[in-house]
Amino acid sequence: xxxxxPPPTPPSGPLTGLRVIDASTILAGPLCCRLLGDHGxxxxxxxxxxxxxxxxxxxxxxxxxxxxxxxISRNKKAVAASLSTREGAEVLxxxxxxxxxxxxxxxxxxxxxxxLGPDVLWERNxxxxxxxxxxxxxxxxxxxxxxxGTLAEAMSGFAHLTGPxxxxxxxxxxxxxxxxxxxxxxAATAMALYERDAGGGGVGQxxxxxxxxxxxxxxxxxxxxxxxxxxxxxxxGNRSVNNAPRNTYLxxxxxxxxxxxxxxxxxxxxxxxxxxxxxxxEPWFATGAGRVRHVDLxxxxxxxxxxxxxxxxxxxxxxxxxxxxxxxxxxxxVVADEHVRKTRMLTTVKDxxxxxxxxxxxxxxxxxxxxxxxxxxxxxxxxxxxxLTDLGYAPDEIDRMTERxxxx
Numbered sequence: 066x067x068x069x070x071p072p073p074t075p076p077s078g079p080l081t082g083l084r085v086i087d088a089s090t091i092l093a094g095p096l097c098c099r100l101l102g103d104h105g106x107x108x109x110x111x112x113x114x115x116x117x118x119x120x121x122x123x124x125x126x127x128x129x130x131x132x133x134x135x136x137i138s139r140n141k142k143a144v145a146a147s148l149s150t151r152e153g154a155e156v157l158x159x160x161x162x163x164x165x166x167x168x169x170x171x172x173x174x175x176x177x178x179x180x181l182g183p184d185v186l187w188e189r190n191x192x193x194x195x196x197x198x199x200x201x202x203x204x205x206x207x208x209x210x211x212x213x214g215t216l217a218e219a220m221s222g223f224a225h226l227t228g229p230x231x232x233x234x235x236x237x238x239x240x241x242x243x244x245x246x247x248x249x250x251x252a253a254t255a256m257a258l259y260e261r262d263a264g265g266g267g268v269g270q271x272x273x274x275x276x277x278x279x280x281x282x283x284x285x286x287x288x289x290x291x292x293x294x295x296x297x298x299x300x301x302g303n304r305s306v307n308n309a310p311r312n313t314y315l316x317x318x319x320x321x322x323x324x325x326x327x328x329x330x331x332x333x334x335x336x337x338x339x340x341x342x343x344x345x346x347e348p349w350f351a352t353g354a355g356r357v358r359h360v361d362l363x364x365x366x367x368x369x370x371x372x373x374x375x376x377x378x379x380x381x382x383x384x385x386x387x388x389x390x391x392x393x394x395x396x397x398x399v400v401a402d403e404h405v406r407k408t409r410m411l412t413t414v415k416d417x418x419x420x421x422x423x424x425x426x427x428x429x430x431x432x433x434x435x436x437x438x439x440x441x442x443x444x445x446x447x448x449x450x451x452x453l454t455d456l457g458y459a460p461d462e463i464d465r466m467t468e469r470x471x472x473x
Contacts, residue, residue, distance in 0.1 A: 084108075091123070113145065117445045135442045143448050144156075149179050169198070191269065197272065198274045214276055223241070223284050230300045309360040310324055316375055322371065324388075325389045335386075339367050410425070414438050
């Protein structure tokens with residue numbers, strides 16, 4: 066006997082009903098807000114009426130339309146207001162009255178100087194969660210410094226460990242620190258909202274989020290290893306200090322693949338596949354650390370075999386053997402990949418200026434409350450009049466502020 070199941074819940078993001086103010090610029094804060102917007106939050110982007118968010122000038126453009134902006138500011142209404150002016154600050158305060166989260170990344174003390182510090186914001190709305198994203202945090206000797214992802218990538222240990230042993234430290238070619246910080250900030254925001262509503266008496270709090278800490282965590286336990294063993298890690302190219310073989314290898318048709326053997330069983334399968342099962346019985350092969358001590362030998366075995374086969378042959382043979390390998394892709398390869406396409410890791414979104422635009426899909430799937438991309442990043446100030454009207458501003462007030470450059 067079966068029972069009737071309830072009708073499915075209409076698709077909606079889990080954050081539907083929340084309002085988020087994105088008063089941040091460039092990448093970490095905007096990415097945090099994009100993730101919240103992807104999952105249903107009503108996000109209002111507030112940027113300077115003249116300068117706008119510097120993110121509008123980052124990366125390639127087509128017909129004058131910034132492509133990165135289309136993705137990083139999707140699902141956001143665009144409001145342009147100068148927060149350093151009395152009237153612009155009042156616009157933000159009225160938004161705060163109706164919002165759950167404010168994300169900002171001004172230097173410490175800037176909001177306070179404008180009369181918009183957390184204490185003032187909480188007078189208007191004690192439920193507000195204030196997410197403050199900076200390079201080095203709100204306190205400490207470096208709090209006043211300009212903070213960018215490059216600096217975090219340098220100071221976290223990432224650059225020191227990245228690149229060949231005989232080459233300079235290597236910085237990433239993309240916004241690594243900002244991106245990790247943005248994802249961490251979204252998680253922190255969800256925690257603060259849960260605490261506010263579940264056990265915090267409905268009162269918001271400040272989240273002090275910096276670019277350095279999340280990337281230090283991602284780099285690994287280097288400080289602990291140094292504290293306990295006095296050992297400082299070094300650059301090791303594409304090899305790992307934890308297991309071997311682990312490297313990039315060139316195929317016979319000039320393509321690169323990456324091999325990982327983090328699990329013992331995978332390491333054994335790889336060496337059997339490449340025709341050297343004899344090393345599996347060596348005592349040193351039983352641990353990742355032992356294999357690292359014989360990395361030259363293992364790399365020679367694996368690299369020589371891969372060099373005799375095309376990339377397609379390598380991928381097929383590794384798959385048959387249950388071993389771990391992946392092709393090294395560029396953007397064109399990512400777009401063409403069958404798994405990426407069929408799982409919709411990328412999706413096409415309609416844009417008013419560019420038509421169909423391919424971009425990253427919502428970052429994670431949720432079975433009952435999936436997120437969605439409702440629209441792409443909008444023109445500066447595209448929603449200013451509509452949002453201010455909703456806040457109770459009269460048409461003539463909006464016109465006067467526009468004429469004085471307070472809003473756009």
